[in-house]
Amino acid sequence: MVAASSAILSSPRAGSSLAAARVRSAPAPSLVAPLPCLRVRSAVVSSSPAAAVAASEPVGRILDAGSDGVLWPKPAVLVAEKLSEAGLAVLRQFADVECAYGMTPAELLAKVAQFDALIVRSGTKVTREVLEASRGRLRVVGRAGVGIDNVDLQAATEAGCLVVNAPTANTVAAAEHGIALLASMARNVSQADAALKAGKWQRSKYVGVSLVGKTLAVMGFGKVGSEVARRAKGLGMLVIAHDPYAPADRARAIGAELVSFDEAIGRADFISLHMPLTQATSKVFNDDSFAKMKTGVRIINVARGGVIDEDALVRALDSGKVAQAALDVFIEEPPAKDSKLVLHENVTVTPHLGASTVEAQEGVAIEIAEAVVGALRGELAATAVNAPMVPAEVMSELAPYVSLAEKLGRLAVQLVAGESGGIKGVKVVYTSARDPDDLDTRLLRAMVTKGIVEPVSSTFVNLVNADYTAKQRGLRITEERVSHESPAAEAPLESIQVRLSHVQSKFAGAISDGAGDIVLEGRVKYGVPHLTVVGPYEVDVSLEGNLILCRQVDQPGMIGKVGNILGQRNVNVSFMSVGRTFRGKQAIMAIGVDEEPDKDTLENIGKIPAIEEFVFLQL
Numbered sequence: 001m002v003a004a005s006s007a008i009l010s011s012p013r014a015g016s017s018l019a020a021a022r023v024r025s026a027p028a029p030s031l032v033a034p035l036p037c038l039r040v041r042s043a044v045v046s047s048s049p050a051a052a053v054a055a056s057e058p059v060g061r062i063l064d065a066g067s068d069g070v071l072w073p074k075p076a077v078l079v080a081e082k083l084s085e086a087g088l089a090v091l092r093q094f095a096d097v098e099c100a101y102g103m104t105p106a107e108l109l110a111k112v113a114q115f116d117a118l119i120v121r122s123g124t125k126v127t128r129e130v131l132e133a134s135r136g137r138l139r140v141v142g143r144a145g146v147g148i149d150n151v152d153l154q155a156a157t158e159a160g161c162l163v164v165n166a167p168t169a170n171t172v173a174a175a176e177h178g179i180a181l182l183a184s185m186a187r188n189v190s191q192a193d194a195a196l197k198a199g200k201w202q203r204s205k206y207v208g209v210s211l212v213g214k215t216l217a218v219m220g221f222g223k224v225g226s227e228v229a230r231r232a233k234g235l236g237m238l239v240i241a242h243d244p245y246a247p248a249d250r251a252r253a254i255g256a257e258l259v260s261f262d263e264a265i266g267r268a269d270f271i272s273l274h275m276p277l278t279q280a281t282s283k284v285f286n287d288d289s290f291a292k293m294k295t296g297v298r299i300i301n302v303a304r305g306g307v308i309d310e311d312a313l314v315r316a317l318d319s320g321k322v323a324q325a326a327l328d329v330f331i332e333e334p335p336a337k338d339s340k341l342v343l344h345e346n347v348t349v350t351p352h353l354g355a356s357t358v359e360a361q362e363g364v365a366i367e368i369a370e371a372v373v374g375a376l377r378g379e380l381a382a383t384a385v386n387a388p389m390v391p392a393e394v395m396s397e398l399a400p401y402v403s404l405a406e407k408l409g410r411l412a413v414q415l416v417a418g419e420s421g422g423i424k425g426v427k428v429v430y431t432s433a434r435d436p437d438d439l440d441t442r443l444l445r446a447m448v449t450k451g452i453v454e455p456v457s458s459t460f461v462n463l464v465n466a467d468y469t470a471k472q473r474g475l476r477i478t479e480e481r482v483s484h485e486s487p488a489a490e491a492p493l494e495s496i497q498v499r500l501s502h503v504q505s506k507f508a509g510a511i512s513d514g515a516g517d518i519v520l521e522g523r524v525k526y527g528v529p530h531l532t533v534v535g536p537y538e539v540d541v542s543l544e545g546n547l548i549l550c551r552q553v554d555q556p557g558m559i560g561k562v563g564n565i566l567g568q569r570n571v572n573v574s575f576m577s578v579g580r581t582f583r584g585k586q587a588i589m590a591i592g593v594d595e596e597p598d599k600d601t602l603e604n605i606g607k608i609p610a611i612e613e614f615v616f617l618q619l
């Protein structure tokens with residue numbers, strides 16, 4: 001990977017210069033740029049409109065990828081609930097791992113700021129408070145399982161904290177547990193077992209009901225629901241299902257009929273719940289829905305306690321409307337010792353054991369450990385819950401453009417004059433030979449946002465929170481794709497243009513002629529981002545190090561004069577490019593410099609008579 005493209009993705013160590021950090025190579029293109037806390041506030045112009053916002057100290061630890069691809073210092077991972085040894089082994093190869101099982105919420109709050117990643121199961125609530133207590137250090141929450149209703153996704157997104165889960169490894173275990181509850185409930189296994197152990201031989205009391213030929217309604221025809229349906233078919237049951245989002249052909253392939261909610265609950269002898277807990281499904285099984293069911297219906301819940309109104313279920317059990325229930329999950333876990341529901345004689349309970357098989361726990365542990373390690377490295381896990389997924393091959397192709405997009409944003413915001421009253425509209429124009437469907441610009445848009453927002457605020461921006469951050473700050477980002485007639489072009493993009501509309505610039509040369517926008521455009525050349533347009537001027541300067549833009553009257557000797565001043569002060573010029581409108585009229589000089597010139601040096605450049613204006617910009 002080229003040095004320039006790794007710049008936005010690996011992070012400088014504390015105290016190192018940005019330029020020094022830029023040449024470090026990252027092991028692989030990072031999708032969430034960067035999960036390590038990249039803070040560049042110290043390197044920005046102080047006269048930017050919102051610079052005053054950027055007052056607080058950086059938070060989070062600086063992590064950097066060495067040439068071996070291992071992050072330094074090692075990230076710290078807190079495992080808050082029992083995770084199988086196989087997953088811990090994956091984590092330990094990469095991170096310092098602390099297992100602190102059974103913490104109280106207060107203990108978690110006190111500890112969380114020392115960790116880059118937190119791994120939980122269903123027993124830990126990752127609230128807004130937890131994310132705030134991490135003070136920006138927590139970059140990944142890994143949920144070793146499916147349900148993420150215990151994680152405040154909105155708060156995580158706002159904090160730029162990626163949430164990943166392990167959605168597939170416990171599917172079969174949960175389905176098997178559903179079937180186990182179905183069969184044991186129908187045959188009163190747990191009640192008869194308890195009675196016999198208490199010395200009671202009660203054969204007539206525990207006569208059960210048969211499954212064969214009965215109708216099972218599977219509510220939520222996703223991974224677990226469809227596996228339950230498949231198994232129930234094998235038991236000779238008639239399976240109907242309700243799921244507003246499930247494809248009918250998948251249901252047909254298993255031999256299940258997709259029907260409406262009312263029809264499903266109205267026709268069923270057994271109802272098995274497999275939908276996630278969301279606002280829409282919360283207490284969807286309530287007095288009204290129980291009233292629509294057949295008298296003597298039996299209910300199994302291996303999904304989430306919250307989809308049932310538990311008080312209503314007790315009433316339905318007492319009245320005989322619901323003959324039996326088998327429950328693995330509860331609104332409050334563990335439920336109160338005197339819970340009427342748990343103690344009800346027609347209810348079979350297990351303590352949230354759906355995913356608890358040796359095999360499933362090993363599977364989820366490995367799945368989540370790999371996702372967390374990948375995310376800490378800056379890759380976007382395929383199981384990201386609160387970020388768009390960008391396939392690895394797309395990312396590696398876009399990597400230099402990702403860098404270009406951020407740098408254009410970063411330069412553009414530094415050109416805004418203090419009295420502009422804030423940036424309102426940002427337009428990003430992509431010129432590409434690709435079909436629009438083949439060009440995923442979410443990452444590029446996120447990086448333009450990062451470039452614009454980070455230099456002038458204390459906000460850490462990545463792919464997770466870029467759109468949210470833009471919205472919060474009233475930044476309206478629009479995108480336009482311009483097709484470039486070059487069918488043979490292999491590059492995904494020809495150029496990226498960033499326009500800030502209706503702002504004043506501290507460098508009038510950056511304002512385009514027509515619309516009065518600040519306009520910057522760039523291209524990737526040999527894998528390196530270049531600035532190619534400033535306002536109406538064409539330039540060509542590699543976007544490395546810092547940049548001086550000067551506008552002057554086009555005349556001989558200007559390059560020498562500026563070069564001399566910089567040379568005398570030991571400031572190394574890396575690139576220089578001059579663009580002009582017409583001979584003898586105005587021109588601009590774009591000068592790449594490795595070091596930051598001191599104030600006097602810049603003032604001396606400004607004193608050259610033909611120079612009309614100049615600006616120093618940091619990348």
Ligand SMILES: NC(=O)C1=CN([C@@H]2O[C@H](COP(=O)(O)OP(=O)(O)OC[C@H]3O[C@@H](n4cnc5c(N)ncnc54)[C@H](O)[C@@H]3O)[C@@H](O)[C@H]2O)C=CC1
Pocket residue numbers: 146147148167170171174219220221222223224225242243244245246274275276277280281302303304328329352353354355356
């Ligand atoms: N008890 C346990 O230990 C376990 C519980 N679970 C829970 O089981 C549930 C299902 O998990 P998966 O099948 O892996 O998830 P999934 O995402 O594959 O399936 C959920 C299905 O519910 C459907 N759905 C969403 N809203 C619905 C609604 N209003 N009505 C009907 N269907 C709706 C979705 O379209 C989707 O097809 C989740 O709540 C999960 O947390 C999963 C594993 C273990």
Ligand SMILES: O=C(O)C(=O)COP(=O)(O)O
Pocket residue numbers: 121122123144145146147148170352353354355356
């Ligand atoms: O994966 C799920 O959604 C589960 O409910 C499993 O929960 P657990 O990891 O066993 O606490």
